[in-house]
Amino acid sequence: MSRIPRIVILGAGYGGIVTALRLQKQLNYNEADVTLVNKHDYHYITTHLHMPAAGTDKPDNARVNILKLIDEFKIDFVKSTVVQIRPHDKKVILEEGVLSYDYLVVGLGGEPETFGIPGLKEYAMNIRSINSVRLIREHIEYQFAKFKREPSRTEALTFVVGGAGFTGIEFVGELADRVPELCREFDVDPELVKIYNVEAAPTALPGFDPELVEYAMDVLKKKGVTFKIGVAIKECTPEGVLLATGEEIRTNTVVWTGGIRGNRMLEEAGFETMRGRIKVDEHLRAPGHDNIYVIGDCSIVMNPEGRPYPPTAQISIQQAEVCAHNLVASIRGDQLKTFEYQSKGTVASLGRGEAIGIVGTKKVKGGAAALMKKLIDLRYLYIIGGLPLVIRKGKF
């Protein structure tokens, strides 16, 4: 190879940013050109988005300027939207420009999976980016303001959250905390506000410890959340949602957290996908493409039982560590690492001072779990930005 290899990283989510930071550390001078491409000039902390969505924290606390994280002397950054991946040309088409690569890291994140439910795409909002959560927050506040001008339209005060997985549960917890504040601000009787959490699966937080799920639902019910578990949304309309039970909930506000799929660009690029996600090899590469790594929500890694691990921040970060190692190893002709997911535990917040979780093999709940959640958040800030970032953004 007469010139140094070019690595292009698509997406600065958990997977992309951690890969970039690890490469920055591990690569020697002039060993490779690394370019990070992202739609925005900031990285956002997806696991924190339920708070600005409900309005219990500022959106700025859930994002970090990318140029404050990477070293511009070691990594190039291009702010642009990826339009197309061309594996055979080893090129990526951007909205403004084209990049060639020798190695590609695809960390483009997921898209909401609507499972073909009519109207969800058109009428539901999603917790997926800074822009989308600002929209949810403003939309909710606007409903309170509109209700005061037309007090007969109580449907303005009904909020439906589709999906009681992690994001759905964490969001209703925040929303239930936010409602009393909004009622005070807009002089609204709290009795008029309804929060529904609708889940098609037979339980909230599917796959989670049943005792903790029960605890979580009790906490949220006491905060005013009404659960509809085992009930599918049949259709979403401008007037509300139709449930499989025949019931209609009239509302102006539906937030869909019911699932994610991979990025549509992967199918369009000719990769074999399952719900838009690529089942990667043991080294995290797309099958048949030794130079393309796929990490985060675009990838599928199977657990020992042969089922895909759920897409989380934790697995993305672990993938990024291995991905960076394997990129460096490839360039140096060293041996690649095999990816093995190691669950360090999971904590779901339930609003102010309340959470549930599994840490190691221990169940935690209440204030202790909420503290644990905070530590996990701080640990991530430390991983990407060291102590200065922990101090700057760590208040949450």
Next chain:
Amino acid sequence: MSRIPRIVILGAGYGGIVTALRLQKQLNYNEADVTLVNKHDYHYITTHLHMPAAGTDKPDNARVNILKLIDEFKIDFVKSTVVQIRPHDKKVILEEGVLSYDYLVVGLGGEPETFGIPGLKEYAMNIRSINSVRLIREHIEYQFAKFKREPSRTEALTFVVGGAGFTGIEFVGELADRVPELCREFDVDPELVKIYNVEAAPTALPGFDPELVEYAMDVLKKKGVTFKIGVAIKECTPEGVLLATGEEIRTNTVVWTGGIRGNRMLEEAGFETMRGRIKVDEHLRAPGHDNIYVIGDCSIVMNPEGRPYPPTAQISIQQAEVCAHNLVASIRGDQLKTFEYQSKGTVASLGRGEAIGIVGTKKVKGGAAALMKKLIDLRYLYIIGGLPLVIRKGKF
């Protein structure tokens, strides 16, 4: 009269609240029963509403709890909406109840006058109450959030203010100050935001000193406001406004400040009105009704040239002083006072640190005028709530 006379005051705006406070001070023990009726349990400072409407101040800084202003041992307060006035029965029908009176004070305020322009009622918002300005603020923020999700819809960032009278000018001044903040918060290019102020009259601030009007327009143009003066709005539609020139401005946001009329209940009660306002006698009574005082935006007082004084806070407060005096005098059989308006000057704010005004015969502008505006606001707080209220709310 075997029982003590009953005075009912409708509305706790400038006129109503000051009348109540003056009666509270001037009436002796058991000289009269006074009941104040208001839709909300708070009084709001209408001349301050342009700030919370634009989002440059909190709505709570523009209102005061009525029970913190009046002495409940001397004045009854009923929170209810007036439905009908029955002068011949000496009764007032409320949404919840009926009140009999011997003396009535009508201080119900005005309503937006749309001059029959189609669509204004349906699609434009008004700066007229705490609820309405919260709606405007939330609506504007929502437009920024929506734009970020659909960046092709630049009409979301176009704001049209109809009317360049006092309220219109003060509101565009605040809005122009607010836009840079919103652009920062939502990551929006300020170049994309347009503020139009459309006025049918041949000048902004009709009746005001031309030199000051020119100064005001210069200040606002520099802040990014585009004026369309001498241009009528022909129609307001869900897509925007059509101007008399044939031009269309595409927008989701129209705030109409083009005029006010009296309360429709007065016509319905059989009073003779001009645009819903009653031309009162020299003692501020409705013609033919010695026991009904009409003050504030529901009343008309002619100036020496035979034209109505414009409805302002200043004239309402002066009317309230005379109204209270005349009520006490009627009860005691003393002589009634004749109302004569004494202009103490007028100051219009143009946003942060900028204003124009006439004080006495002196023109003021810039920082000095802005300070004057602040003093006028503080003086009013002092009138209704004394020093404690000045300290509590006086920060603005």
